Amino acid sequence: MNMIQEIESSFSGFLEKKDLKLTSQRRTILHQALRDGHFSAEMLLDFSKKQDPTISKATVYRTLALLKESKILEEQDFGDGKKFYERSQGRKHHDHLICIKCGKIIEFENEAIERLQDAEAKKHQFKIVYHSLKLFGFCKDCA
Ligand SMILES: [Zn+2]
Ligand SMILES: [Zn+2]
CATH class of the missing domain: 3.30.1490.190 (Ferric-uptake regulator, C-terminal dimerisarion domain)
Known part of the structure; x- marks a missing residue:
């Protein structure tokens, strides 16, 4: 399994425990969240909407909370109270x-x-x- 498949299967296991499914929208958001670098919730919404214009803001925010809870993403406050996110699963501490x-x-x-x-x-x-x-x-x- 490559890194994306590994994270996808761990996210789908995490969702299952909550009686949720890895829907195609959640999968799209997940894939956008695995890009390199640091991004805000608004940026993730933009990236995701480019892939699938039917994805709503609420879906992105809910999925983001799940990605954080499952420790796939880490939340970072880089000052100004603005929250950024980055992949933490499969990465070294920095x-x-x-x-x-x-x-x-x-x-x-x-x-x-x-x-x-x-x-x-x-x-x-x-x-x-x-x-x-x-x-x-x-x-x-x-x-
Ligand atoms: Zn500068
Ligand atoms: Zn970083």
């Missing part, structure tokens, strides 16, 4: 640099930072469940 002028989002992974966070938590006998590190500033085009 953190973000966010340009406060143009909105560009750069992903990074840094083992040393990860280790420092773990060490800090350990010092406080704190068990980390998840973390989300965001650095806000200007990208090289906006600086």
